[in-house]
Amino acid sequence: MATPTPGEPFSEAAGEAVQTAVMATRLVLAIADAVRRHQQNKNKGQEEDLPPADEAVSETAEGIKSLIPSDISAALMKEADWPQMAQQLVALRNAGVDLGQFLPRVGDIAVSVQEQVAANEARVAREHTGEWDRMLRETLPAGPVREAILSSPAWPDMAATMARLDERGVDVRAILASAHDEGLGVDQAVAKVLGAEAVPRMSQDARLSSGPLTIGLKIPPDLDLSDRQRALKQLAISPQEHERYARWVQEAMPGREREAGLLLTHKQWPLVAARMADMEAEGKPVREHLARLGKDVSWEAGPGPQLGSRLVQAANDALRRPLGDGAPESRVRVNTTAARATSTSMDPTKAQAAKGATPAEAGVAPHRQTGPAQKSGKTK
Incomplete structure (x- = not known):
């Protein structure tokens, strides 16, 4: 990673903000790539191979510089795993994602993170990685993006990145919500190329x-x-x-x-x-x-x-x-005696006997029960 000049607090804070923005960019790209792989596996039975790293770097360099803020793009391209990120971008493009629209939105997410870190010096307690499963359920709706994240081999690394972002005072939920929208776009773009439905039909189990x-x-x-x-x-x-x-x-x-x-x-x-x-x-x-x-x-x-x-x-x-x-x-609870008494499958004589045995049937007040009229006590 690029490091700021030591001993200069402002420069150090700015450098940390940029590096955190790079981490957020890496997270969004990892989620988008996980969605691409999931869609291709689901519809073709296998994911497409990544292009050669050197070719991917040369193909994406200009786009990164022009579509993502210069300080973030420069730091991004100095990262040790930049060739892998370039491969992910080319794979997304080959799968049908318009990088001219995708990258500026990723840049907006990165800038938002950069501003959060620069403005927030407080640190929050770091949670265990397992807690991020619950955050996903609370933040993302059930669907292809959430499933792609949790089923991806890179999920533990994504969760660790979320923890580090959270540690730096970044609103991880907001990033996830934005990344979810981008993931849906990736899912639809890849599905369109594959001729599959972007929105799955309701399964029999769901129904x-x-x-x-x-x-x-x-x-x-x-x-x-x-x-x-x-x-x-x-x-x-x-x-x-x-x-x-x-x-x-x-x-x-x-x-x-x-x-x-x-x-x-x-x-x-x-x-x-x-x-x-x-x-x-x-x-x-x-x-x-x-x-x-x-x-x-x-x-x-x-x-x-x-x-x-x-x-x-x-x-x-x-x-x-x-x-x-x-x-x-x-x-x-049901008055079973009364229920049997009104059953048409029961012998009429037994039904009548059962009725006689239950004068205080459920739901009928005693003073409203039918029965012989009482004598008034007067005689002619």
């Missing part, structure tokens, strides 16, 4: 999951629950988070290892985990909600083959209901 399981959740339209690993990435759930949520379920159901296993291996478990992740991000006591699974075992009743589905529904209900709210059966 069938619509309802109580997904209320309030950001579900990608191409959700694929048949591939557990991909589904978790689509929902921005890191392996560490997934392991933690599975442990919480097992702790909430002591002595019921088999049942906990059925929940965790069910196809729709990632949706339950996604709700847990959202609740955790909002600071809600997820484990206290999950404890209901061990206390209210109404999910046991029913056919054995459907136990996994009932557990998924029970877990979702336990997570969504506010703490202190009564058990669900107390709010939806």
Whole structure:
């Protein structure tokens, strides 16, 4: 990296701002390249090879100098990994991205970062890299960009870069939001060249999951629950988070290892985990909600083959209901005797007997019940 002249505070601060802007530029390029690779892999089964580094450098040098501010472009081209960034740019251009429009927007992002660093001398505590999975879920909508980031081999490096930017007082969320828009543009441009749809059609899993399981959740339209690993990435759930949520379920159901296993291996478990992740991000006591699974075992009743589905529904209900709210059966309990009495499949004589045995039926006040009129006590 280029270093400022030592002993000159202003120059040193300016140099740090430029270097931070270079880091932000590198991050945006890495995200754009990850989207390109993801789109090509998804539609062609393989990504296109990068062009030779020396050719890429010569092809992009003039564009970088003319489309990105001079201090940032000069520092960028002095970086040790500049040849790799040049290769990414040429690959994006070959995939259908208009660099004449893309690079000025990247330059705007870099300038914004440069100004933030120059104006903000305060430092914030550095978070662990794993926290950036949660920031992605909170900042980026579910879709091709978020999935491309999390599935990219470069994701750990991206997360580390975000941590360093955050350490320098940069608004990483704003960069991610801007990079997301650029990523969508890359996705559409590459998809257009490949003849693919830029916006994926709603998958059967996304369609069938619509309802109580997904209320309030950001579900990608191409959700694929048949591939557990991909589904978790689509929902921005890191392996560490997934392991933690599975442990919480097992702790909430002591002595019921088999049942906990059925929940965790069910196809729709990632949706339950996604709700847990959202609740955790909002600071809600997820484990206290999950404890209901061990206390209210109404999910046991029913056919054995459907136990996994009932557990998924029970877990979702336990997570969504506010703490202190009564058990669900107390709010939806049915008077089974009365229900059988009104069933058309029941023998009429038994139905009549059942009616006679339930004078105080649910929802009917005693003074409104029908029956023989009482005598007034007067006689003729």
